Amino acid sequence: MAKVPGAAVAAGGLVGGYAVARWTKKRPLGGVVLAAAGAAAAQRWRQSAGSKTAAALSVTYVAAFAGSHPLAKKVGAWPAVFGVAGGVGLASWVLADRRGHRASAGAV
Template sequence: MKLRDAADVTTAPIAALGLVGGYVVARESGIRPLGGVVLGAAGLYAGRSWVAKAGGAGAAGLATVYLGGFGASHVLAKKIGAWPAVLTVAAVSAAASWVVADRPR
C-alpha cells in the first residue's frame, strides 16, 4: 500500500472523519483509547498534508483547531449534547482545513 502524495490529499473530510470516527469508535466499543487511536491516525494523515500544503505554521494552527475541537467537544457536549458537539467541532475543523490547506489558490 502506498500513501498518496501529501500535497494531493484533501484534508477537510479527513479532519471531520477523524473527530466523528473517533467518537463513534469510543462510544460503540466502550474503549475510549481506541477512539483516540482513530482520532490520532486521522490527525497524523491530515497533518502530513497540512505541512506540505500550508507549511509548519499552517499545520500547527490546524492541529490546534483539530485537537482543540476534541477537547472543546467534551465541554460543549454538556451544553448541547454529544452528537451536536462532535458534529460542530468536526465542521469547524473541516472548514479550517479547507480554508488553510485545501482551497485552490
C-alpha cells in the first residue's frame, strides 16, 4: 500500500483542523486534529528527508497555522486556510515528498 505523502497529511491537517473547530464550535477539538496531522506529517518528513528537514517543515506548519489568522482578516477564513495549506503542501513536496516519491517509484 502506498504511503500518503506528507504534503497531503499536512494540508489535510490544516484544512481538517479548521473544519472541525468551525463545525463543532470546539476549538480544542480542531487543535487535536491539527496536532495529530502535524505529528504524522513530521514522521513522514523525517523518514523521507531527515530530521533537519522535518524540523524545518514542522516550523513551517505551525507558522502557517499562526499566519492563517491574520490572513483570514484580509481574505476570509476559508481562503486563508486553503492558501496556507497549499503553501505547506508545496514546501513539503519540494523538500521531502519529491525525494521519497522518486525512491519508491524506482523500486517498483
